Amino acid sequence: MDEQPVLDIQNLRKYYPVSTGLLSRMIGEQRYIKAVDDVSLTLREEEVVGIIGESGSGKSTLVETVLRLEEPTGGSIRFKRADLTSASKTALRRHREDAQIIFQDPYDTLNPQKTVFQAIAEPLRNFRELEYDELRERTAEILHEVGLRPAEEYLDTYPSQLSGGQRQRVNIARSVVLDPSLLIADEPVSMLDVSLQAGIIKMLDRLKQTIGFSMLYVSHNLPVVRLVADRIGVMYRGRLVELGSADDIIENPKHPYTRALVASLPSITERRDRIELPEQQGKDHELPSGCRFRDRCPDAMAECANRTPDLETVADHDVACFLHHDHGTDTV
Template identity: 60%
Template structure:
């Protein structure tokens, strides 16, 4: 890809205030959830960036913040050369015409009182001044485009008259009807039968090729994201721990967490080595010092509990945040290529959105 990326996320943080105990408040300590913590990502025009991680890794918060459904605590979200964090309400409205989302649950996303025509026409009514005939023509064209054809058979149906796969196609039609530059896909297959998932994946691939939008595909399922993504970013407790091309991540994972995710993928021969990670402590008040993964890491070293490894980008198109792949040197209690584990005085933090589940890979 040439030129500047379509999306350039720099130093993004999203923190939430957490419920504090009596003694924590008495000591004046601020308790917070670092759902997204100092995260950098880019998405080039026309490419698909896959973001993977287990529940609680910060994926949903990343989506909501990137689309400015949530305001970031710190950082920049640069879209087509402009920081959307500085946008006025009018500018934000214009941005949302260019950035659309497919939500996870097609059963909850569609208004049961609106027909398919009304659901797909709604974004056009919000952003475009079209006559009824123009509206009708655009909706019909888009429904045919997503495989709901002939469109006339679907226009006046209500959601409860559709199958799960048909509902998700309506949601996709509603997302692309404005011809966006960025399409965010939030676990779009998780509520569908396996028999329908491949059809939706092929549809998204064709639509991207025909319309040229960039796609931000977020999931916990590595077996899916390896099929759709050009690049993959692996998240753990609010941080990106590894980035690379889809082939690099799946064929040669570097970070111990990524290795565990890849090891969970099924194979025809069953000869892949299994990596079992201990279940994380269910403790919202824990204060993880050093690398956030080290309490579960099978390769943890003493320095892992003392400093946070930075993303090392010494390899082309590859970044890994792990001391196993850093040249570590001692100096004043810190390590080369690290960020300090705690420079915030008396603050106490928890680094999970929610207690992570014990899953380690594909569902």
């Protein structure tokens, strides 16, 4: 019997209405930015799934919708068998203890008026009945685990006294102090110096081994995702276009968009030519008919303008591309 996934996302959609002109309103026409459109994805116990794609692909909206920080337009979200899609605020609060997020910006996510101890102790106060001394002890423990040592020197400091890397370690400590089953990391190292990124990534892996959480890791940086992820999902303009093991995605990319991303990796430019793609056409709510990538795709076929390809399994991983679906051969 297959193992029940920790997270099961099916046909998830998140649309944002676009302000339209008087004529459009008069005839009842409403346009939408389809930030997440019909995305299905599962996450197994202690698995790391990386979500990659360029800016505007819907990565961050996807994970924020999964946590109901954004309200879904449609589809379903199940976390440890519980349906979160239409859960009440009370029900959601019970699950927030077990599902946490690390945000991208280490400067905006910490209250400058609260000490490190106060920031990390806040989720403990919300979900655990601990005495003050116990709060201090647990906070010191998690600071030690995220590499801020000796912890006692950081407990009563303020964010303004910390570097960017130290602030992000505090953010991570706050996210894992409740020992969650699900951790979402939304570009957690993108605003840090390259010299600091490797240390944060190693620390996250060590915490995963200790706590045993599953993780969705969002990034536009494919080399970083390759280091942390068991599987990689590639998003383009709100849709998942490829999904497979990290090694398979890197070594055998099938979707033309994924091929372009992989070809840009510095470590492989000597054996693969860089693929230059045209600029994305149209505004976010002005999607081309059929495949959303077709106006940039070097392999576009006539069928790409007529239908939207679904994810189909091809050679052990999933790809949404008619090149691999035995549909048509005429390029345009």
